[in-house]
Amino acid sequence: MPKVTFITQDKEAVVVDNVEGSLMEIAVDHGIEGIEGDCGGVCSCSTCHVLVAREWMDKVGQPEDIEKDTLEFNPDVTPRSRLCCQIELTKNLDGLVVEVPSTL
């Protein structure tokens, strides 16, 4: 099963191996600070904001309109921003690296 690396707000790399499914749920289950997932993944709360590592942007792809509009909740959106409840970790994304943006 795929693995994913979260770069935390303290710039530490947390590697989570052998997981699948919603990236938000993976992050919450592993206590990654700064990813809250308040709405449970329905794209309403925007508390699951991550920055996709540059080299992974193509593979992860761009957000759909619904996600884009919700993302704007965050004042600190960047072109690398995604709501990780909308990213499914599949074999295709094995090795994915995402950063948790630091809060202001």
Next chain:
Amino acid sequence: MSELHDPFKEAKEKGPILVAEFQGEKIPMILKLKDIREATKDTETYSSDAPRRVPIPSEEDVRTVRQYPLEVDPPVHAEHRKIVEPFFLRPKLPEYEKKLNALIDRLIDEALERETLDVVHDFAIPLQSHALTYLLNVDEKEAELWIGWGIHVFKDGDGKSKGPFMEKYSEQMFLAAEKNPGEDFFSALNQAKFDGRKLTMEEKLGYANIAFAGGRDTIIHTAVNIVDYFAGSPKGLECVREHPQMVKTAAEEFFRVFIPLTHIGRVCPHDTNVHGHEVKAGGRVSLCWSSANRDPEVFKEPNEVKLDRKPNPHVAFGFGPHNCLGAHHARAIMRSLILKLAERVERIEVLRTIELVEHEKEYSRKVGYELLEAKFTAR
């Protein structure tokens, strides 16, 4: 289940706003989700710096204080919000969750023991009042008094606002906490600093005012509407029982369709053209959350309840800097309620109801019930 009624459906088909009259004031209601989200972010055009006038109809005759942090704009808004935020994050604590589950278990026990119950007064109001003691970290006994404030502090059944009484009570709580400080909401506000100084009593009362009034009718109606929904849809209850992980999407869907707060206001500090309607400086605009939550451009079959709806970018808790501080509390309560009902209740029968309808000139909207007599059958 049949389609739910959307009182703003026709208006939305005609255009982005509905101009409605409230207490003689003509207010354009912004109806579409995207437009509302835009407006919440533009706090210079759509300001919240309007004491007692952010709610529509305004609350000028039911309270004397400005509500914090609701009725201030960024950037000071963030500082006000920070003062009370730790309390509103308490629903994430395991000890809070434990207490909440025990409370809901107790209320379900009582409901099952009775022949019938009024879900509003015998279930939802005690639920809201007791849960609030966990949020504010005060003695649970206080809930007994709050229960008497009814569904809505400012406009409950007997037509008399409990607003002045609530302000007096809050003042006494601040004074008592001054003498006997603890870890509660009142003590924290007594000690809090804003801009390097202590808060004035008026400011503290403003925080307490929204803590008591804001999450009250909203939680009560949502809980009652959920019970009512499951009475009409035993399949839904069964579905959650079989797939408890569905509780999160189910709760969000209930927040979307049952949002008790029809809308909230903003004030335009300058003359503003709101989607073709001129608002003079000082005039108000409505952000109509309940209409946005049924926007067909965003939600497929917007008037159907789909317990597994995803994505579901509703604005039941608002959007932007002022998004609802009580959202964690509401989510914790409703998720626990849904799971416990599924786990413990086989069937709910509704025997008698009195609907609570918001009647305005241009629309009527059912927000919940004044009474909902039901019978719960145990599994």
